[in-house]
Amino acid sequence: MGSLGGLGVTSDEVRPPIAAAVIVQDGKVLLVKRRVKEGSLSWQFPAGEVEPGETGSQAAVRETQEETGLTVADVKVLGERVHPNTGRTMIYVACQVVDGSASVVDDEELVEFAWSSLGQIADYVPYPFYGPVQEYLNESLSS
Template sequence: MTQQSAEERPGIAAAIVVYEGRVLMVRRRVSEGQLSWQFPAGEVEPNEAREEAAVRETQEETGLAVKAVKLLGERIHPATGRWMSYTACEAVGGNAHVADTDELAERAWVSHTEIPRYVPYGLFEPVQEHLDSALNR
C-alpha cells in the first residue's frame, strides 16, 4: 500500500468559532503528534464546500450550530501534511459540549491569553490575526 499525498486525501475543514470573547477548542481522544487541542474540524466530504464542512463538523463534534462567516485561509498543515482550510464561524444555536464522544475527550472556550497554553506551537497566521482582532474587542 502506498502512502497518499495531501492532494489525494480529503481536505480537513476547521471552524474558528468565537463567542463572548472566547474561541471554541476541542481535545481529541487520539492526538496527531503534538496536536492535542485544536479547533472543531474534520474531512471535507465529496461535493461539499469547505465552509459547509466546517459548519457540519462543529455540529457533529460539539452540538453547536454555527454559520460560516469567512474563509480565513488554507495550507498544507506542517505537522500532519494534510490540506487544511480555516473558516471563521458564528454561533447561532445550542450549547457546545462533547457531542462526539468517540472523537473528543473535552471542549473548552479559550480566552486570547490562554491560547498559547492550548496551542504552544502557534497558530496559522491568518487564524491568529483573526483571533487577535475578534478576541481583543
C-alpha cells in the same frame, strides 16, 4: 482538467482537505481536545474531512454540529495551507454561533472542550497558529 490517472495518482491516494471551524463567541474561541492525537496535536479547532460535494465552509459547519452540538454559520474562509505537522491540506473557516451550547457530542473523538481567551490559548496550544487565523483571533478575542 481530466483525471489524475495519467499522473499515476489514484483518487484513493489523495486525502481530502480538513476543514477547521474557528468559532468566536463572547470574546473567546472554542477549542476541542481530541482523543487521538494527530501528529503532535491535541487541543484544536472543531474539524474534519471535507466530504465529496461539500465546500470547506459546509464541512466546518457540519463537523462543529457533529462534534460539539453547536449550530454555527460560516462567516468567511480565513485561509488554506498544508499543515506542517500532519501534511494535510487545512481550510480555516471563521464561524459564528447560531444556536445551542457546546458539549462533547462525539465522545469517540473528543475528550473535552474549552472556550479560551487570547491570553489562555498558549495553555492549550503551545505553538503559533497559521498567520491569518492568529490575526483573526487577535482581532476577535479579549485578552
